[in-house]
Amino acid sequence: MKIVVCIKQVPATNDAKIDPETKRIIREGMKAILNPFDTYAVEEGVQLRDKFGGEVIALSMGPPKAEASLREAISVGVDRAILLSDRAFGGSDTWATSYVLAKAIEKIGDVDLVICGKQAIDGDTAQVGPGIAAHLDWLQATYVMAVEEISSSSIRVKRMHEDGYDICEMSLPAVITVVKDINIPRVPSLKGRLASNKCEIPVWKPDDINADTSKIGLNGSPTRVVKIQPPPPRHTSTKKIEGSSIECAQTLLRELKLRSIV
Amino acid sequence: MIHHIRNKIYHVEVLPPKQDSEKLEKDLEIFSNKYLRVMDSGYCACVTDNAMGLLSFQGTEIIEELDLPVIPEQVMIHLNTFHTKDDLDNILNLCKTKGIMYLLIITGDGSERLPKLHPSDVGATDVESVTSVELLKYINREYPDTFVLGVAFNPYEPEEHELEKMERKIKAGATFIITQPLIERNEIVDRLLEKYPGIPVIVEAWMSRKLHLLSEAVGYEIPENTEFDPISTLKMLHKLYPGCGVYLSLLGFKTQYDLIKDTWV
Numbered sequence: 001m002k003i004v005v006c007i008k009q010v011p012a013t014n015d016a017k018i019d020p021e022t023k024r025i026i027r028e029g030m031k032a033i034l035n036p037f038d039t040y041a042v043e044e045g046v047q048l049r050d051k052f053g054g055e056v057i058a059l060s061m062g063p064p065k066a067e068a069s070l071r072e073a074i075s076v077g078v079d080r081a082i083l084l085s086d087r088a089f090g091g092s093d094t095w096a097t098s099y100v101l102a103k104a105i106e107k108i109g110d111v112d113l114v115i116c117g118k119q120a121i122d123g124d125t126a127q128v129g130p131g132i133a134a135h136l137d138w139l140q141a142t143y144v145m146a147v148e149e150i151s152s153s154s155i156r157v158k159r160m161h162e163d164g165y166d167i168c169e170m171s172l173p174a175v176i177t178v179v180k181d182i183n184i185p186r187v188p189s190l191k192g193r194l195a196s197n198k199c200e201i202p203v204w205k206p207d208d209i210n211a212d213t214s215k216i217g218l219n220g221s222p223t224r225v226v227k228i229q230p231p232p233p234r235h236t237s238t239k240k241i242e243g244s245s246i247e248c249a250q251t252l253l254r255e256l257k258l259r260s261i262v
Numbered sequence: 263m264i265h266h267i268r269n270k271i272y273h274v275e276v277l278p279p280k281q282d283s284e285k286l287e288k289d290l291e292i293f294s295n296k297y298l299r300v301m302d303s304g305y306c307a308c309v310t311d312n313a314m315g316l317l318s319f320q321g322t323e324i325i326e327e328l329d330l331p332v333i334p335e336q337v338m339i340h341l342n343t344f345h346t347k348d349d350l351d352n353i354l355n356l357c358k359t360k361g362i363m364y365l366l367i368i369t370g371d372g373s374e375r376l377p378k379l380h381p382s383d384v385g386a387t388d389v390e391s392v393t394s395v396e397l398l399k400y401i402n403r404e405y406p407d408t409f410v411l412g413v414a415f416n417p418y419e420p421e422e423h424e425l426e427k428m429e430r431k432i433k434a435g436a437t438f439i440i441t442q443p444l445i446e447r448n449e450i451v452d453r454l455l456e457k458y459p460g461i462p463v464i465v466e467a468w469m470s471r472k473l474h475l476l477s478e479a480v481g482y483e484i485p486e487n488t489e490f491d492p493i494s495t496l497k498m499l500h501k502l503y504p505g506c507g508v509y510l511s512l513l514g515f516k517t518q519y520d521l522i523k524d525t526w527v
Contacts, residue, residue, distance in 0.1 A: 036374075184346065184377045185375070186346075187281065187317060187375060187376070188281060189319075189323060190319045190320070190323045190324060190327050191323070191327060193281075193286060193319075194286070194287075194327070197286070197287075
């Protein structure tokens with residue numbers, strides 16, 4: 001089984017600064033991390049490979065420093081990684097990004113399953129996974145919380161929604177996006193981390209994936225961000241609980257139960 | 263452990279490199295140098311386990327990867343409850359293989375990236391979450407007569423609660439105790455010593471001048487302008503607690519290490 005896990009490097013904090021002109025995140029000088037939701041995708045890919053054999057490949061589009069996130073994926077068991085990096089990719093929205101990733105998946109060839117995190121914490125769109133499926137014309141299941149069965153030709157998954165969950169069966173190849181209930185991502189071992197530092201990570205450019213340049217970067221991005229504003233502040237209040245420690249604990253418990261927190 | 267106290271063997275904390283280190287090879291070299299220096303001095307190197315919830319590499323995997331020597335009397339591994347069952351067993355098996363016998367069992371500080379042991383992982387049926395008590399029972403049951411297990415004592419928590427927890431830890435098989443950092447005589451520690459006269463107690467000496475970190479460790483605010491000299495405090499702790507061992511946390515290997523050999527007289 002050949003599995004591709006699409007990952008993204010994102011700013012480490014929620015205090016990302018937005019360029020007022022382009023409305024895009026100013027990434028210079030910010031600490032970057034592997035998108036937390038993608039760690040579940042990586043873990044699922046590694047677990048499926050361990051169970052059914054084959055190969056798991058991490059794929060990312062981003063600036064050269066995004067290589068660090070690919071190395072992180074290798075350190076937890078991914079077999080190899082590919083970085084899609086070129087100025088021409090800059091400014092891509094989710095549609096153009098998913099086109100580039102889909103073209104890279106086509107070039108890798110014979111891919112059975114693509115796994116993405118449910119969304120990236122910087123854009124929060126949850127569109128790239130479905131976009132890849134659309135470009136490849138593959139079946140897709142989003143918000144997957146469990147892979148129940150997989151064979152060489154089909155996959156059965158459990159996907160979450162507000163009212164419960166669905167069991168979906170799809171033929172392969174397919175794309176799934178996963179939620180954090182699906183597994184517990186492992187922490188890199190020292191051996192894995194040291195090995196990942198020595199790996200060669202090829203960098204692919206538009207020509208390498210036969211990308212149509214009118215479909216990448218700003219030119220290939222139909223999305224226009226017209227306005228960005230912070231969300232309204234949350235209304236919070238403080239309530240002081242008085243009494244003995246036992247009374248206070250009982251009152252606190254009662255309040256938490258009233259709010260369905262416990 | 264009593265042998266450590268009688269022979270004035272310091273317990274020297276050695277922090278492993280963090281998972282997000284951008285200069286891992288250099289950090290491993292620093293760890294290795296510190297560890298070997300502790301071995302050469304005849305002290306006991308104590309390697310922490312994701313201290314303060316900061317993701318770090320495991321002491322056992324570093325010792326294995328760097329092929330560092332293990333002198334059984336001179337190595338202590340901290341082990342907390344934030345591991346998967348597989349990781350826990352790997353750590354314990356590696357300790358056994360390497361001859362590491364001292365383990366400090368703590369509940370530990372979690373983080374988003376650290377999975378917590380489930381009660382079923384350690385065969386606990388009567389609790390909702392795993393604490394050091396359940397971990398102690400598991401290790402004693404699965405690895406009988408293999409390890410010498412210690413536990414932490416926090417004199418800054420409510421005394422009655424902490425002593426009751428200690429009773430359960432002792433019943434679960436703890437045979438030595440390490441306190442939270444002390445910077446003066448502590449009446450709760452005094453009562454702990456009275457209650458368990460036969461159990462070796464090691465008091466923690468805070469060797470950093472960073473008082474905001476000490477405030478975090480002890481859980482109350484120590485004003486930044488407090489006059490604090492770690493070496494003088496260490497000497498004072500020896501006088502106050504002559505029957506106890508000493509755990510040196512955040513020891514400065516460049517500036518303090520050579521000074522400590524004359525402090526335990």
